[in-house]
Amino acid sequence: MTPLLQVENLAKFYGPRIGCTDVSLDLYPGEVMGIVGESGSGKSTLLNCLAGHLTPDRGAVRFDTRADGLRDTVTMSEPERRMLSRTDWAFVHQHARDGLRMNVSAGGNVGERLMAVNARHYGAIRDEAIDWLGRVEITEDRIDDRPTAFSGGMQQRLQIARNLVTGPRLVFMDEPTGGLDVSVQARLLDLLRSLVREMNLSAIIVTHDLAVVRLLADRLMVMKDGHVIETGLTDQVLDDPQHAYTQLLVSSVLQV
Amino acid sequence: MSDYNFAYLDEQTKRMIRRAILKGLAIPGYQVPFASREMPMPYGWGTGGVQVSAAVLTPEDTLKVIDQGADDTTNAVSIRRFFEKTAGVQVTEATTDASVIQTRHRIPEQDLRADQILVYQVPIPEPLRFLEPSEVETRKMHSLEEYGLMHVKLYEDISQHGDIATAYAYPVKVEGRYVMDPSPIPKFDNPKLEMAGIQLFGAGREQRIYAIPPYTQVVSLDFDDYPFQASKADHACDLCGAKDSYLDELIVDDQGGRVFMCSDTDYCSTRRAQGHVGAQGSPIQEDAA
Numbered sequence: 001m002t003p004l005l006q007v008e009n010l011a012k013f014y015g016p017r018i019g020c021t022d023v024s025l026d027l028y029p030g031e032v033m034g035i036v037g038e039s040g041s042g043k044s045t046l047l048n049c050l051a052g053h054l055t056p057d058r059g060a061v062r063f064d065t066r067a068d069g070l071r072d073t074v075t076m077s078e079p080e081r082r083m084l085s086r087t088d089w090a091f092v093h094q095h096a097r098d099g100l101r102m103n104v105s106a107g108g109n110v111g112e113r114l115m116a117v118n119a120r121h122y123g124a125i126r127d128e129a130i131d132w133l134g135r136v137e138i139t140e141d142r143i144d145d146r147p148t149a150f151s152g153g154m155q156q157r158l159q160i161a162r163n164l165v166t167g168p169r170l171v172f173m174d175e176p177t178g179g180l181d182v183s184v185q186a187r188l189l190d191l192l193r194s195l196v197r198e199m200n201l202s203a204i205i206v207t208h209d210l211a212v213v214r215l216l217a218d219r220l221m222v223m224k225d226g227h228v229i230e231t232g233l234t235d236q237v238l239d240d241p242q243h244a245y246t247q248l249l250v251s252s253v254l255q256v
Numbered sequence: 257m258s259d260y261n262f263a264y265l266d267e268q269t270k271r272m273i274r275r276a277i278l279k280g281l282a283i284p285g286y287q288v289p290f291a292s293r294e295m296p297m298p299y300g301w302g303t304g305g306v307q308v309s310a311a312v313l314t315p316e317d318t319l320k321v322i323d324q325g326a327d328d329t330t331n332a333v334s335i336r337r338f339f340e341k342t343a344g345v346q347v348t349e350a351t352t353d354a355s356v357i358q359t360r361h362r363i364p365e366q367d368l369r370a371d372q373i374l375v376y377q378v379p380i381p382e383p384l385r386f387l388e389p390s391e392v393e394t395r396k397m398h399s400l401e402e403y404g405l406m407h408v409k410l411y412e413d414i415s416q417h418g419d420i421a422t423a424y425a426y427p428v429k430v431e432g433r434y435v436m437d438p439s440p441i442p443k444f445d446n447p448k449l450e451m452a453g454i455q456l457f458g459a460g461r462e463q464r465i466y467a468i469p470p471y472t473q474v475v476s477l478d479f480d481d482y483p484f485q486a487s488k489a490d491h492a493c494d495l496c497g498a499k500d501s502y503l504d505e506l507i508v509d510d511q512g513g514r515v516f517m518c519s520d521t522d523y524c525s526t527r528r529a530q531g532h533v534g535a536q537g538s539p540i541q542e543d544a545a
Binding site: 078079082086101104105107108111112113115116117118120121122123125126143144 | 387402404407408411414415478480482
């Protein structure tokens with residue numbers, strides 16, 4: 001089986017400082033991988049390198065493209081990479097404001113990716129937008145409201161709808177539940193889990209919330225100071241942490 | 257005449273602007289940066305158009321300047337006088353007699369010929385600007401032909417107003433490649449962008465020049481189920497009776513009385529001279545008195 005995403009010895013430096021280094025991973029179709037670690041451990045740097053927002057200094061990120069199989073996204077041309085990022089990839093930002101157009105209605109936000117891939121039928125775009133708003137539990141009568149009129153949880157759900165509307169195969173998520181209260185978080189996680197299963201999505205989720213990865217991720221990667229210090233199945237890593245830092249991380253979670 | 261170089265700008269500046277114009281003609285719809293000069297008028301009054309006109313004028317040219325279709329408004333009169341004074345060229349109000357026409361907000365109703373140049377004054381050349389504030393990003397979108405965002409604007413129009421409410425500065429795609437802002441002309445004029453004359457666009461403050469060569473394909477963006485429509489007031493000109501020209505609506509009294517008249521003053525007066533009379537018009541001889 002070909003991996004959907006294959007990362008080999010990826011490194012990114014900020015001057016003399018390490019962003020992340022020596023990262024290798026294989027992500028298979030339908031698999032969800034969690035990346036956990038403390039702030040400054042290089043999780044977001046890694047995610048941004050994978051999604052093409054940052055150019056890594058070393059290494060390869062190979063994606064299984066529909067047309068030509070595995071291609072290195074670092075060396076492919078920018079138009080090709082941007083094409084991927086609005087069709088086969090999706091990126092869910094921590095702050096919905098970074099991923100949404102705040103001065104465009106909800107329907108326009110969802111429709112933008114469709115129009116970017118040359119959908120030119122207003123009625124069809126709108127139907128698709130209504131369908132997707134429904135899937136993320138936003139009622140149809142909110143379709144012409146701007147995201148500024150939405151609550152934080154709704155904005156985040158709208159961002160997810162906007163990203164998934166073109167049927168991507170790989171979703172990058174950067175702290176998707178950050179800044180939301182726990183009950184909203186729970187519903188969002190529920191929603192994400194069902195969407196991931198329904199659409200057979202592959203996802204890479206960066207978070208520092210272990211509950212999120214416990215629920216969503218099949219496999220887990222623990223990072224510290226730019227290095228990967230432990231990988232394995234989620235339950236295995238969380239229930240039987242081997243590295244001292246992972247043990248600290250797992251034991252730091254408050255038990256209610 | 258000895259006080260100014262021909263057409264105000266020095267020769268080096270005109271060469272620089274001509275290079276930008278030639279590049280713009282070579283890449284239809286592409287915004288070419290140029291080193292816009294200070295002109296003796298405020299930004300927003302046509303500094304870009306004036307620089308382009310200055311660069312293309314020759315002593316043999318006949319210049320016409322229109323503002324919102326009219327030859328006799330402040331902006332048009334002052335720019336016409338400016339070139340009379342600094343270039344000593346012939347000026348005219350007749351579209352057919354002009355070889356260079358500088359315009360703001362309109363394309364003349366009379367079809368232009370291959371030996372005529374139409375120069376537009378452009379306030380904001382970037383069609384994506386109000387949706388994407390970053391210049392770096394919009395340039396990238398142009399270079400990679402990512403124009404989905406332009407349709408988001410039209411989508412918003414339909415979702416809010418039930419129809420494409422954009423009535424002026426209606427975005428077009430030039431020669432199947434660049435999306436371009438045709439300057440704030442009414443969308444009624446969009447079909448006329450495919451013409452025999454050369455069209456040059458100058459934005460002084462934004463320092464951009466772009467161009468449409470003769471007979472270039474210019475397509476107004478739309479949706480399959482909401483096709484582009486060149487709209488105008490559903491009325492005939494009250495002065496000359498023309499049904500095919502773009503109309504201005506004037507409130508003429510306190511009782512809500514209104515008059516529709518051609519925005520293209522030369523077109524209107526030419527028709528009236530030929531004897532056409534609209535609903536509220538009078539034959540032209542009496543008007544002249």
